[in-house]
Amino acid sequence: MSLLSSADIDTALDALPGWGGDAADIRCRYRATDFPTAIALVDAVAVVAEEAGHHPDIDIRWREVLFVLSTHSEGGVTGKDLELAARIDGIARGMSITAS
Numbered sequence: 001m002s003l004l005s006s007a008d009i010d011t012a013l014d015a016l017p018g019w020g021g022d023a024a025d026i027r028c029r030y031r032a033t034d035f036p037t038a039i040a041l042v043d044a045v046a047v048v049a050e051e052a053g054h055h056p057d058i059d060i061r062w063r064e065v066l067f068v069l070s071t072h073s074e075g076g077v078t079g080k081d082l083e084l085a086a087r088i089d090g091i092a093r094g095m096s097i098t099a100s
């Protein structure tokens with residue numbers, strides 16, 4: 001997949017509240033009610049990431065989880081990252097977890 005411009009990324013991220021980024025990577029920090037729920041979010045994301053063969057960088061701090069996506073082979077953001085961001089957003093919504 002080819003690299004996306006900052007303008008393309010901004011437009012796509014309008015549909016994903018809480019997500020932001022630039023041509024280098026896209027990111028969102030979610031805040032769960034507690035630590036086990038944050039880990040459950042990471043666990044659910046791990047399943048779809050493994051299926052997709054595309055894996056977020058994840059920073060877990062108590063009940064907050066930061067997901068950072070980029071396509072390493074391309075050196076920036078591609079459609080794969082937008083697809084995974086949309087999947088993560090859907091999982092978080094399903095668990096009633098919102099961006100912090």
Ligand SMILES: C[C@H](O)[C@H](O)[C@H]1CNC2=NC(N)=NC(=O)C2=N1
Pocket residue numbers: 053054055056057069070071072073074
């Ligand atoms: C061979 C394998 O599919 C690649 O190394 C994948 C693994 N997961 C990945 N994840 C992310 N976020 N970016 C990549 O470029 C990437 N490459």
